[in-house]
Amino acid sequence: xxxxxxxxxxxxxxxxxxxxxxxxxxxxxxxxxxxxxxxxxxxxxxxxxxxxxxxxxxxxxxxxxxxxxxxxxxxxxxxxxxxxxxxxxxxxxxxxxxxxxxxxxxxxxxxxxxxxxxxxxxxxxxxxxxxxxxxxxxxxxxxxxxxxxxxxxxxxxxxxxxxxxxxxxxxxxxxxxxxxxxxxxxxxxxxxxxxxxxxxxxxxxxxxxxxxxxxxxxxxxxxxxxxxxxxxxxxxxxxxxxxxxxxxxxxxxxxxxxxxxxxxxxxxxxxxxxxxxxxxxxxxxxxxxxxxxxxxxxxxxxxxxxxxxxxxxxxxxxxxxxxxxxxxx
Numbered sequence: 323x324x325x326x327x328x329x330x331x332x333x334x335x336x337x338x339x340x341x342x343x344x345x346x347x348x349x350x351x352x353x354x355x356x357x358x359x360x361x362x363x364x365x366x367x368x369x370x371x372x373x374x375x376x377x378x379x380x381x382x383x384x385x386x387x388x389x390x391x392x393x394x395x396x397x398x399x400x401x402x403x404x405x406x407x408x409x410x411x412x413x414x415x416x417x418x419x420x421x422x423x424x425x426x427x428x429x430x431x432x433x434x435x436x437x438x439x440x441x442x443x444x445x446x447x448x449x450x451x452x453x454x455x456x457x458x459x460x461x462x463x464x465x466x467x468x469x470x471x472x473x474x475x476x477x478x479x480x481x482x483x484x485x486x487x488x489x490x491x492x493x494x495x496x497x498x499x500x501x502x503x504x505x506x507x508x509x510x511x512x513x514x515x516x517x518x519x520x521x522x523x524x525x526x527x528x529x530x531x532x533x534x535x536x537x538x539x540x541x542x543x544x545x546x547x548x549x550x551x552x553x554x555x556x557x558x559x560x561x562x563x564x565x566x567x568x569x570x571x572x573x574x575x576x577x578x579x580x581x582x583x584x585x586x587x588x589x590x591x592x593x594x595x596x597x598x599x600x601x602x603x604x605x606x607x608x609x610x611x612x613x614x615x616x617x618x619x620x621x622x623x624x625x626x627x628x629x630x631x632x633x634x635x636x637x638x639x640x641x642x643x644x645x646x647x648x649x650x651x
Contacts, residue, residue, distance in 0.1 A: 351383045352559040356546075357395040357404040360388040363512050364408050364429065364544075366584055366602065371570040373583075379569075380562035399424070399547065406563065409547045411618050411644050412464060412625065416634060418641035425553070425646040426545030427564055428614055432511040432605025433543045434458070434465045435527035437499065437518070444506060447526055448477045453505035454486040456495035458513070461487075464543075465528035466508055467628045468621070472531040515601040519594040535624050537617040542607055550643070557649035571606050574599075615645035 354377075358364050368386055371377055377384040387404055389395045395407040400422070408429055417424045436455070438444045444453070447469070457466050461482070473481045481487075488495070488504065492513045499507040500520060509517070514524065529540055546567065553560040573580055581599045585591055590598055607614065622640035625633060 351378060351381055352556060352562070353385060354382045354406065354559055354563055355385045355387055355404040356406040357387045357389050357398050358408060359392065359395070360390070362408070363432075363602070366588060367567065367570050367574065369584065369587055370574055370580060371566050374570070374573065376566040376569045377562075380566045382559050382562045382566065384563070384566070399549075402549075405552055406546050406548045408544050410464065410544050411542075411640070412622070412634065414545070414547055415622065415637065415641040415644045418644060419635055419637040423550040424547055425550050425643055426547045427646045428542035428607045428611060429544045429546050429567075430602075430605040431529070431540035431542050431607050432601055433528040433532075434508055434510045435514050435530075436469060436506050436508045436525040437514050437522045438506045438525050439502075440521050440523050442505070442523075444525060446477075447473045447481075448479075450481065450506060450525075451479060451484055454488065454503075455481070456488045456490060456498060456504045456507035456509070458490065458492040458495050458507075458509045460489055462629050462633045463508075464621075464625055464629075464633075465531075467625050467633070468528050468531040468535060469508065469526060471624055471628055472526070472534055476534075511601055511605065512598055515597040516590070516594055519592075519597045532617075532621055536620040539609055539613065539617065540605075540607060541614050541617045541621060545645075548646075550646075553646065553649055560649060575603050575606055611645050611647070618645070 356368065358368065368384070372384060372386070389398065392409070395404075396409065396413070398404045399407045400417075409426070411426060414424045414426050436450075444450060450473075457463065459466060470481045473479060488498075490498075492509050495504070495507050495509055496513045496517060498504050499517060499522070506525060507517070518524070528543075532541055533539070546563070548560065578599070581588070581595060585595055588595060588598055619640045622634070623638070626638055
């Protein structure tokens with residue numbers, strides 16, 4: 323086919339317009355800054371999101387900012403230095419009760435459990451009396467409080483008062499459990515998965531306790547937290563981030579190959595990687611947000627009764643709006 327000089331110039335002009343349009347679309351992507359712990363489990367999802375460009379596909383440019391500790395991410399969020407962090411609904415509710423406009427959308431229902439060795443004679447919570455128990459997260463950790471509430475209601479004893487409780491960092495407690503220095507250990511879910519791959523079994527999970535205490539299903543322990551004002555001013559970016567996160571979760575839910583790609587980041591292989599993969603997948607919430615919010619409200623009242631003002635402040639009920647209902651416009 324022969325193209326005239328005029329036709330060639332017209333095609334070149336159209337090509338230039340198309341290139342400029344594409345560049346305009348790229349420039350239109352909204353920068354969204356998320357603050358996370360460098361070695362936290364959320365990094366697995368975010369790496370998947372960035373690797374497959376789910377952010378760009380949903381109109382955002384996600385910038386991942388790493389922090390050394392949870393307190394640092396909280397401060398950065400309250401100071402407006404970042405747009406999104408990962409935290410729990412107790413913290414969000416307390417901030418809202420104090421006048422902040424923070425809200426969250428569910429990230430994961432994966433929660434910790436009390437782990438014991440396969441050969442341990444401990445079979446029920448009642449068997450934990452007079453035992454040495456390691457507890458990650460401190461005395462006000464919500465998983466610990468929920469399991470205490472269950473022990474008190476169903477077995478009539480105080481786990482904290484009737485045992486030798488050792489509080490400590492999750493990696494240290496896992497190591498002590500592996501060395502046989504603890505009779506049982508309550509740890510975060512991913513440490514539990516690693517222990518399970520190394521000869522431990524679950525005695526009781528925080529999710530089991532939550533359902534026994536009134537929740538109708540799994541409740542997200544953590545959520546993506548942001549300011550309502552930011553979401554209202556950037557509705558497309560907020561919705562784009564949630565959609566990108568969902569697409570990353572969907573890929574991790576169905577693709578074993580993706581987990582093999584992530585293995586160096588997860589720092590696991592073989593059975594341990596499989597346990598972590600399965601634990602992550604179990605934590606993907608499929609419930610309507612309104613149902614999770616209602617159950618979180620029930621658990622809040624249980625936790626407020628046990629943890630008191632040190633845990634929840636002076637608010638007896640979870641603050642309305644703790645769970646994000648979507649953009650206001």
